[in-house]
Amino acid sequence: MRNILKDLLEPFALEAAKKEANRLPSAELVLQLMDIEPKKRALAFWLIDKDKAIQVFEYMRPEQQAELITAMSSGEMNDLINTLEIDDRVRLFGELPAKVTKKVIANLNPIDRTGVDLLLGFPEDSVGRMMNIRYLAVKENITVGLTQELIRESNLKDNQLDLIFVVDNQRYYRGFVRTIDLLKQDSEVLIGELLSTPVVAISAKEENLKAVKLLQDYELPAIPVVDSEGRLIGDVTFDDVIHLVEEEIDESTLSQAGVGNLLSRDKIWSDRLVKGSPWYSIRLRIAFLIVTLLGGMLVGGVIETFEEVIETIPAAAVFIPLVMDMGGNVGTQSTTVFARGMAWEQINLNRYFFYILREARIGLLMGLILGSVSGAIAYFWQGIPNDIPQIGIVVAIALVVVVITGAVLGALLPWVMLKLGFDHGPGADPLITTIKDFTGLWVYFSLATWLIEAV
Template sequence: MPTGIVNEMELLSKNINELLEQKKLFDIKRLVNDLHPADVAELMTFFDRDNQVVLFRLLQKDMAIAVFEQLDFERQENLLNSFTDDKVSEILNYMSPDDLTELLDELPAKVVKKLLYLLNPDQRNMASLLLGYRENSAGRIMNPGYIDLKENYTIAQALERIRKLSPPEDMIYTAYVTDIQRHLIGIITLRDLILSTPEKKVTEIMDTDVVFVSTDDDQELVARNIQKYDLLSLPVVDHEHRLVGVVTVDDAIDIIEEEATEDIHRLAAIQTTEDEYLHSTVMQKVRNRILWLVALLLGGMVTSFIIQNQSALIQTVVSLSFFIPALINTGGNVGSQSTSIMVRGIALNEVDSRNIFKIALKESLVGSILGGLLGLVGFFRVLLLRESSMIGIIVGISIWVVVFVSNLIGIIIPLFLKKMKFDPALSATPVITTIVDMIGVFLYFQIARIFIGF
């Protein structure tokens, strides 16, 4: 958030705190209800749990629902625990179905069962339907509320239908034309409807080239399509091509943020979690990291074992040990760079099976050039330390080989994971570094043996 906005929120929170101390609740009510719901949600982060409840109770009904949808899960849960069943029922029944499903996803099963009983029949059936779809699928995140128009409608009838439905602002810009079996056959923008004559048929102006997803498609594909085609909303169809919901651009932004965070965690070899940093406990953080760290420690011990097996060679040429850290650090850095580039390329759909050979050739050339340049730096560095030129040649060639191999490993592992239907981000930077360490040390001593004749 920009610094100016943060400072403004801090000043506003101080002002409200003073009003709370003076029990001037009417002034607070007038102040917070004039703000945007997103600003109120942000403002509530400056207050403790009790005062968050007080602030929320001062909101008008429509504002309260909009603010509740903007809050993070922990604050939503705190408010639900503080309200009566009637108040909870009022909030949940006016939430959009996709936001309600997201909330129910986070709660324990017993709490979900209780909350479902507080919903009206329509909202309960809708929530049960969405919860029945696979997690992280288009069906799970879609909103079943959308503007549907029959193919025999005139423009006048279509506009009247939109007025009757009174959709929220994020869904009013696109209408979907369906046949009598609810099959999606076209889309119309609000602009086209307004600019067309009332007696025209919707089929005359609709666009039949519709981009859509299936209920089983992954949410990442949904967000990617919305981004690729610059859509405000994306229709979701079932296996029989019947329109069942839409995903809006604000949901796509949330998905992109969630997936990016997940990839960053995986690249750092951290188990992904939906808990925010400040809201997760110490033990949660330990659990998220310990398994990977233990695995990497065991991998590091393999490197130590390789070095131990070369103790006779090291005792003969002690100076070889001086350059092990520089060698494995260089290999790890190169491997991490190529892995990060490859994972990002895969995420942006710039890398696929059609251009693997081209990528492998290009990265081989890149690795050769980088290895040669860094090898020369290593060679002259050894000479500056007044070691023999033979040691310099060993170090220089070893760096060239390790950089070349590390670069290839950095692109091969993400591609292999993608081929095996795993997330390429699992090829985490620490994992690549550990693998490269083992291979780099092994190659270094093999090259040394060749030149020394040991």
């Protein structure tokens, strides 16, 4: 499907593309927007109709919102943030750079700033940090008729009016009434007589995942949030916790696959390597390079073992770099594919065995192609002139072996290292290089000995 938002950036097709973009679902426009280079993303966003653009922004993940909003001018940024609910703003502030957040908060009107300060005063993973402070609460001694009038006059969204919360004169929470139930009651009935049971509420200081559990257990559209004394201060809806539900599902899937929280652990390792102390990076990387050093000694021992082959057939030495380098390049490709697949959650951890088989099959096909080409070149280049045509077969088979080995190790070793709790970033390639070089050269010289009968 073509990217309509990219067409918006073309002046000659602007109006037609704009009409077409406004007809697309907001979720589809999010995907198209993120496919545009960051520098042009804000421009494409503001070319959509304003109401549609706001819907698109609400569909985006907080980190995507932050990336988009930091590319905007101060005026555009403030206009967009002013359309968000207080809890959505606070969630966004958690992704923005501290300087940008401070600047945005300073530009809020006093009422909104008070709401933001209230939510930011709670711990990061608490219910209070993500609660909604726009809700409808009535006192228990008012009538159904008056409550219905308050609902009609309210400017809250439909999903914010599913439940009407009930409090006493000191705002202590007493329970809730479903809006739909008010339609069945006489207008003179007191709200306090219609309270649903049991009375469910959650403290603002509780862990946010507990709100998810209450919503699931009681099948309610919202859970009231109370302060330490039991006074109503907000609520939490499914819209507020949907990102937590997604994270919980992801973590559950990873746990069932036996890898725990690998993705977040991998991010921590990456942060320490990129932003942490240089000595941490040196200690970690040099440890794996020492493995490569020892492996190089072992490879040197292989070459020494087959020294007579090289003395008898000097042409065999010509292809040592080819055998060593080709497997290493394939292994690096496989580790890169693995790292990117993990980052984008494209690798199914429950079916990882099939992923390894896929890499082995790819390695076999690449090995056959590269081995055939290299074997033919070796045959005509060194085989015929030196009267050793078998060198072509030796090179071909050796390349098939090292390419398959590199492909499988490139996919398998990072996975094994993660399972064992090691950082695969600086460690996988040195191990692959050592194993691949040793295996490749051993196969190469063994075949040379056997086929050429050099010893």
